[in-house]
Amino acid sequence: MNGKKSFSILFPDYEGVxxxxxxETVCHDLGIDLLCSELSGDKKEQNxxxxxxxxxxxxxxxxxxxxxxxxxxLRLPELRSRLSELFERIEYIRKFTTVRMDTGEKLGFWLLMHKLDELSDYxxxxxxxxxxxxxxxxxxxGLVGFRDYLDILYDEARFKAMKKDISELKEKTSVIQSVTLGVNVNSRFEAVSLGLVSVNSKPFKKSNIVSNFANAISEKDRIQESTDWDGDMHYHHVDKDHSKSFARFIENAGSMLAMTRTPFVDGRIRSTVVQSINNDETAGATFYLDRVMNKMLGSVIKKLRDVLSEYADIAIVDISNVIPxxxxxxxxAEFVERFSGIGLKFCEAQLSQSEDVSMNAKDFYNLKLAVKMDNVEELVYNDLVFDREHTIYILTGANRGGKTTVTQAIGIMFVLAQGGISVPASAFEYKPVDCIYTHFPADEEKTLDLGRLGEECVRFxxxxxxxTGESLVLLNETFSTTSFEEGFYIARDSVRALLKKGSITIYNTHLHKLAAEMDxxxxxxxxxxxxxxIVKNDNGKRSFKVEVAMPEGMSYARDIAEKYGVTYEMLTE
Incomplete structure (x- = not known):
């Protein structure tokens, strides 16, 4: 492609991006890894x-x-299906290809023909x-640009010239239907050498070589006095399942001698003799023929090499790079279609036109939770806005009331929207963030050196x-593993610092007093x-609905006790 960059339908070549x-921790906290496993069962594709x-x-x-x-x-399922088929073919060619060869390689006839077929398929x-x-x-x-890119690739890679050269070569080589081999034997009828007699444009027809051979040696006048072939020769097909390779046949019949030691053999035949390959089966026959064909068809082989050398840099890799x-x-697209079919809502994200609005989501839900539900009608939908008046949310509510679910859902929506994918909501307006940061409870083994509080402080x-001021920060029960006084003191300073930076944030916490410090x-x-x-409390029942409001009482101690199983009821049941 003369130095032209590969095309991308995901990473456009815009200046300053x-x-x-x-x-990996953020992806795990948001459940992106589990969503990827829903998209494909192939680990490589998931990655x-x-x-x-x-x-x-x-x-x-x-x-x-x-x-x-x-x-x-998403709108064109037939296009998806057809492209998938073509990409599978191209990926197969790329994975097993031999087309990109060094021009100095001296490859044989059959391998060159295989390369020619690969190039033609591509x-x-x-x-x-x-x-x-x-x-x-x-x-x-993206897709219009990729279509135009294919036109450029087609012209620059000289596909038309390739098609013409390949067609001519295929026409020349397609006339080869059979080859005639000559075997020299000694007085005990042991094969001593093997050579190529001719290359023919017609296949041999099946006949009984045993009876023909017996008849030939029983009648002296049927034994030829020279090695010149008069065309009167029969052919007996040796089935692959009931035979060994040419090389094994020669090995069993007797030791191979150099044809050059037989003075009366024609020089052209003598030049095609090769030693047999030991420990080989049916592939040995083709390998042997490949070497002798190189000598018999010198001009054709040279043309094959010249054509393939000229097109050795054909840009298969340029197409392969865009397949993932x-x-x-x-x-x-298949994922969205599948789950839309069972009642989940998805929408195309819209970029915010307001400098003040960072996100405005209507009827959003946690997609990770939804794909595992038996009945999606039980899903609870929420609305939420991030703007200058709501830059940081202190999210409080009853334990197991859905605070983590809401926090996670916000992160998933931003990841999907910025990846170009439909969002789990009825409407989603947003301003892209430069990155997402999560502070969820760490695994026990990660806190051994510093202790839980120390590990949380270092990570925060x-x-x-x-x-930055363009980031999304999601804090889940941060600094709640210590005493209330210590946790509140650290959490308050953390919120003040985030507020100064301007990062949009959800702080999901049991520290209700933190929200009370809002003013x-x-x-x-x-x-x-x-x-x-807050997560609304509907007459003592968890509603899993959120709304902007002051905390419903100072219930942090009870929530923490429930979380760690130390209420009277939980301890004595």
Whole structure:
């Protein structure tokens, strides 16, 4: 492609775009790894999808580019199906290809013919892909650009010239239907050498070689005095299942002698003699013939090598690089179709046109939870807005009331929207974030050195140093593993620091007093505000619905006791 960059339907070549990769911990906290396992049962495909969807940028152009590509893929199931078939063929060629060879290689006739077939198959795939995209009703910049890229690739790689050369070579080589071999024997009828007599344009017909051979040696006048072939020769087919290779046949019949020791043998035949290959089966016959054919068909072999050398740099890799990107979109399209069919809501995300609104989600839900539910009608939908008046939410409520579910759902929506994928909501307006940071409870073994509180402090400091005013920070029960006084003191300073930075944040906590400090936080802040968000308590029952309101009482102690199983009822039951 003369140095031209490979095309991407996920990472457009826009100036000034930077990406950040979500950490493995964040992906696990949000349940992205479990969603990937729903998309594909293939571990390699899961890893590809994970790497793509976790590669984030706050550039609105990239988000819009991806969303429109996905919209085309989702809207055109026939295009998805046809492209999948072609990509499988191309991937097979790429995986087992021998086309990209060094020009100095001296490859034999049959391997060169195999290379020629591979190249021909690749050309057909590219042509069918061009036709497929030309007929489809695509409108996204990404897919239209890829279609144009294929046209450029087709011209620059000289596909038309390749097709012509391949056609001519196939025509020349297709006339070869059989070869005639000559075997020299000694007085005990042991084979001593083998050579190629001729290359023929017609196949031999099956006959009984045993009776013909017996008749020949019983009648002296039927034994030829020279090695010149008069065409009067019969053929007996040796089935693969009942025979050994040519090499094994020679090995069993007797030792191979050099044909050059037989002075009366024609020089042309003598030049085609090769030693047999030991310990080989049926492949040995083709390998042997390959070597002798190279000598008999010198000009054809040279033409084959010249053509393949000229096109050795054919850009199979350029198409192969975009296959994982298409797979990413196709798997998500199939996923959205499947779960839409059972009643889940999905929408195309819309980029926020307001400087103040970072997110406005209607009827959102936790997709990780939803795909595991037996009855999606039991799903609870929520609304939430991030703007300057609601930059940080202190989320409180009863234990097991859905606080973590809501916190996780927000992160999933941003990941999917920025990956171009339909969002689990009825409407989702947002401003892309540069990265997502999570602070969920750590596994026990990770806290051994520093203790739980020490580990939480170190991890939060790392998050704060990395996040920006364009980041999303999700805190889940942070600093709740120590005493109330200690936890509250650290949490209060953490909220003040996040408020100064301007990162949109959900702080899911049992520290209800933290939300009660909302007015103090806002008096100190200039541009950004803290709000109290609660999980509603419906007459003592968990509703799993959230709303902006002050905490419903100072119930943190009871919640923590329930969480760790130390209420009177839980201890004595």
């Amino acid at each position: 930077t990406y950040k990769q979500l950490s 590809i999808i994970m790497n793509i969807v976790s590669n984030m940028t706050s550039d609105k152009r990239v988000a819009f580019y991806r969303q429109k590509v996905f919209a085309d893929i 050309i057909k795939c590219v042509e069918e892909m061009r036709a497929c995209l030309s007929k489809a009703d695509i409108s996204s910049e 990107e298409f797979m990413y979109y196709i798997k998500f 400091k790392s998050i704060y140093s990395e996040c 103090d936080f806002n008096r100190e802040s200039g541009s950004f505000k803290v709000s109290s968000l």
